[in-house]
Amino acid sequence: xxxxxxxxxxxxxxxxxxxxxxxxxxxxxxxxxxxxxxxxxxxxxxxxxxxxxxxxxxxxxxxxxxxxxxxxxxxxxxxxxxxxxxxxxxxxxxxxxxxxxxxxxxxxxxxxxxxxxxxxxxxxxxxxxxxxxxxxxxxxxxxxxxxxxxxxxxxxxxxxxxxxxxxxxxxxxxxxxxxxxxxxxxxxxxxxxxxxxxxxxxxxxxxxxxxxxxxxxxxxxxxxxxxxxxxxxxxxxxxxxxxxxxxxxxxxxxxxxxxxxxxxxxxxxxxxxxxxxxxxxxxxxxxxxxxxxxxxxxxxxxxxxxxxxxxxxxxxxxxxxxxxxxxxxxxxxxxxxxxxxxxxxxxxxxxxxxxxxxxxxxxxxxxxxxxxxxxxxxxxxxxxxxxxxxxxxxxxxxxxxxxxxxxxxxxx
Amino acid sequence: xxxxxxxxxxxxxxxxxxxxxxxxxxxxxxxxxxxxxxxxxxxxxxxxxxxxxxxxxxxxxxxxxxxxxxxxxxxxxxxxxxxxxxxxxxxxxxxxxxxxxxxxxxxxxxxxxxxxxxxxxxxxxxxxxxxxxxxxxxxxxxxxxxxxxxxxxxxxxxxxxxxxxxxxxxxxxxxxxxxxxxxxxxxxxxxxxxxxxxxxxxxxxxxxxxxxxxxxxxxxxxxxxxxxxxxxxxxxxxxxxxxxxxxxxxxxxxxxxxxxxxxxxxxxxxxxxxxxxxxxxxxxxxxxxxxxx
Numbered sequence: 001x002x003x004x005x006x007x008x009x010x011x012x013x014x015x016x017x018x019x020x021x022x023x024x025x026x027x028x029x030x031x032x033x034x035x036x037x038x039x040x041x042x043x044x045x046x047x048x049x050x051x052x053x054x055x056x057x058x059x060x061x062x063x064x065x066x067x068x069x070x071x072x073x074x075x076x077x078x079x080x081x082x083x084x085x086x087x088x089x090x091x092x093x094x095x096x097x098x099x100x101x102x103x104x105x106x107x108x109x110x111x112x113x114x115x116x117x118x119x120x121x122x123x124x125x126x127x128x129x130x131x132x133x134x135x136x137x138x139x140x141x142x143x144x145x146x147x148x149x150x151x152x153x154x155x156x157x158x159x160x161x162x163x164x165x166x167x168x169x170x171x172x173x174x175x176x177x178x179x180x181x182x183x184x185x186x187x188x189x190x191x192x193x194x195x196x197x198x199x200x201x202x203x204x205x206x207x208x209x210x211x212x213x214x215x216x217x218x219x220x221x222x223x224x225x226x227x228x229x230x231x232x233x234x235x236x237x238x239x240x241x242x243x244x245x246x247x248x249x250x251x252x253x254x255x256x257x258x259x260x261x262x263x264x265x266x267x268x269x270x271x272x273x274x275x276x277x278x279x280x281x282x283x284x285x286x287x288x289x290x291x292x293x294x295x296x297x298x299x300x301x302x303x304x305x306x307x308x309x310x311x312x313x314x315x316x317x318x319x320x321x322x323x324x325x326x327x328x329x330x331x332x333x334x335x336x337x338x339x340x341x342x343x344x345x346x347x348x349x350x351x352x353x354x355x356x357x358x359x360x361x362x363x364x365x366x367x368x369x370x371x372x373x374x375x376x377x378x379x380x381x382x383x384x385x386x387x388x389x390x391x392x393x394x395x396x397x398x399x400x401x402x403x404x405x406x407x408x409x410x411x412x
Numbered sequence: 413x414x415x416x417x418x419x420x421x422x423x424x425x426x427x428x429x430x431x432x433x434x435x436x437x438x439x440x441x442x443x444x445x446x447x448x449x450x451x452x453x454x455x456x457x458x459x460x461x462x463x464x465x466x467x468x469x470x471x472x473x474x475x476x477x478x479x480x481x482x483x484x485x486x487x488x489x490x491x492x493x494x495x496x497x498x499x500x501x502x503x504x505x506x507x508x509x510x511x512x513x514x515x516x517x518x519x520x521x522x523x524x525x526x527x528x529x530x531x532x533x534x535x536x537x538x539x540x541x542x543x544x545x546x547x548x549x550x551x552x553x554x555x556x557x558x559x560x561x562x563x564x565x566x567x568x569x570x571x572x573x574x575x576x577x578x579x580x581x582x583x584x585x586x587x588x589x590x591x592x593x594x595x596x597x598x599x600x601x602x603x604x605x606x607x608x609x610x611x612x613x614x615x616x617x618x619x620x621x622x623x624x625x626x627x628x629x630x631x632x633x634x635x636x637x638x639x640x641x642x643x644x645x646x647x648x649x650x651x652x653x654x655x656x657x658x659x660x661x662x663x664x665x666x667x668x669x670x671x672x673x674x675x676x677x678x679x680x681x682x683x684x685x686x687x688x689x690x691x692x693x694x695x696x697x698x699x700x701x702x703x704x705x
Contacts, residue, residue: 053530054525054530054629054630055530055630056628056630058525058529058530058531058628059529059530059531059532062529062530194675220673220674221673221674221675222674222675222678223674223675223678225634225678226674226678227625227634227635228428228665228666228669228677230424230427230428230552230555230666231420231421231424231425231665231666231667231669231670231677232669232670232674234417234420234421234424234670235417235669235670238414238416238417238420238670250532251532251626251628254532254534254626255625255626258541259552261541262541262542262543262550262552262553262554262555263420263543263550263552264543264545264550281531281532284534284536285532285533285534285536285626287536287541289541
């Protein structure tokens with residue numbers, strides 16, 4: 001008796017859900033008809049993105065998400081985009097390249113978002129940008145900077161940052177080469193993780209250093225799942241390289257530094273990709289060993305670009321800590337997209353947005369950005385930072401510098 | 413390639429191998445005693461690393477002291493998992509346990525992520541990056557501590573299996589469960605304790621992992637593949653075989669890292685796994701499945 005009543009209740013529920021779904025399906029068309037009578041709609045603009053909120057890239061993925069949120073907060077507080085409020089639809093791809101593709105398919109076809117933002121990392125940007133291309137939707141992304149992002153002839157992809165992977169260490173490499181003879185190192189080692197982004201970044205530096213006469217005595221690529229760094233560090237130490245340039249991500253950077261430290265190998269300078277700008281994780285993991293380590297960053301809290309101070313302030317209010325680089329990249333992505341959409345005056349004509357992005361330059365918190373035909377930014381390099389007395393100090397370029405390099409680095 | 417570098421690589425390899433041997437001893441014991449492939453073994457290692465990390469950074473408890481809590485707790489959890497979950501699989505235990513333990517691994521990973529986010533963690537203690545050197549060869553303190561801890565745990569496990577009545581019963585259960593139960597051995601109780609013991613070693617192993625490597629919830633997948641390869645090489649179910657295979661793989665990995673390249677070093681585990689399955693499916697040290705320890 002009870003069972004059958006439950007069943008009936010269940011049936012009723014199912015019927016209700018089906019009915020609700022049917023009404024939901026009707027909704028857009030009915031609102032469309034009101035759209036034609038009223039030019040300005042209150043209907044929110046939906047912006048879709050998939051981010052690695054779990055798995056390998058969860059730390060930076062979360063940072064980008066926070067950046068998107070701060071941007072949304074600012075846009076909505078100042079009257080929205082095209083007078084309409086902005087809503088974010090964010091999916092978690094678990095750092096998995098198959099999931100990220102499925103996520104964007106879903107964002108476009110099921111959620112029917114108006115605009116797209118990119119995921120985090122070149123690794124996830126490469127497959128997901130193909131989806132955006134297929135549906136001819138503009139794909140402004142915060143973190144895909146490897147050569148393979150740009151060499152596939154994509155028309156709708158734009159990397160909202162100041163430099164592509166191979167240029168990110170330019171300022172540092174040029175500074176090393178400019179050191180007076182005697183101080184200038186003569187040999188360098190390049191441990192590199194097998195990742196489309198990290199390899200390009202380290203090799204960009206290597207080309208400049210080699211041209212400046214600094215000999216490469218070690219260059220090896222290790223797999224992303226590498227955990228045992230003792231022997232790698234032993235081989236680098238054995239090469240007696242004077243400086244180390246690591247094409248690293250995070251975990252590997254920590255493993256490398258610890259192993260070099262344990263072998264009492266003391267290079268004059270250590271430049272690592274990505275990890276040093278990951279705050280506070282990098283310092284938490286390494287303690288005093290961070291002293292003197294260099295790294296690149298697309299952004300600095302000390303930048304005097306328009307809106308940067310407000311970004312830092314709102315971020316700190318919303319999340320209780322200072323933003324890191326990844327959040328700034330998310331925010332910059334929003335700024336670039338918003339400027340183009342406002343200029344075009346609609347989200348429907350994606351081709352017009354694309355053409356506008358290609359032809360103009362954009363004021364962002366990272367600086368003024370413009371794009372070439374592949375969607376790569378035409379900037380000179382990333383800001384160079386160094387850990388001094390446990391704090392991040394910005395060294396290059398000179399207009400953002402908050403300190404001068406400590407070279408050679410103190411022993412660890 | 414200097415001979416000094418080669419010697420350094422061998423030393424590092426032995427230290428790493430010692431830690432691998434503790435990790436794989438628990439896994440191979442669990443397999444031996446109940447034919448269960450515990451995919452969640454490395455997830456338990458990571459769980460233990462997190463617990464020690466939490467006790468140290470949040471509660472200020474020395475990581476070594478936290479073992480007094482984690483080891484018994486893991487033992488009890490192991491017995492409970494065997495009693496409440498694995499025992500229900502009955503005849504299908506070998507196949508179905510793969511699904512069950514994979515689910516356990518994912519549950520642990522997800523819970524750790526919920527609790528402590530996906531950020532990288534590490535147990536950072538004052539002596540963890542110091543080292544001492546002998547004849548120009550460096551011995552990193554954290555790895556030496558790990559090696560000694562692993563050796564002690566391994567020795568205790570070995571003595572227990574070899575010289576106690578319980579150990580005899582457990583070995584009998586591994587060799588032939590039916591005959592063992594005919595002799596009056598309560599094989600189900602033994603299996604529960606076996607699983608508990610396996611996880612208890614994971615509690616120690618996890619602390620060592622946390623001392624040496626940075627970790628985050630999903631790190632366990634990289635480790636489980638590695639220790640699986642080791643226990644196959646050592647002969648499934650053979651604790652001594654696993655230890656020898658682990659030492660051997662540690663040294664081979666380390667030497668390949670300095671002589672060939674890191675890519676080959678990572679691959680060597682899988683080449684050895686494939687090679688063993690083709691030429692010596694019972695492993696090189698275990699003989700027939702776990703006939704001896």
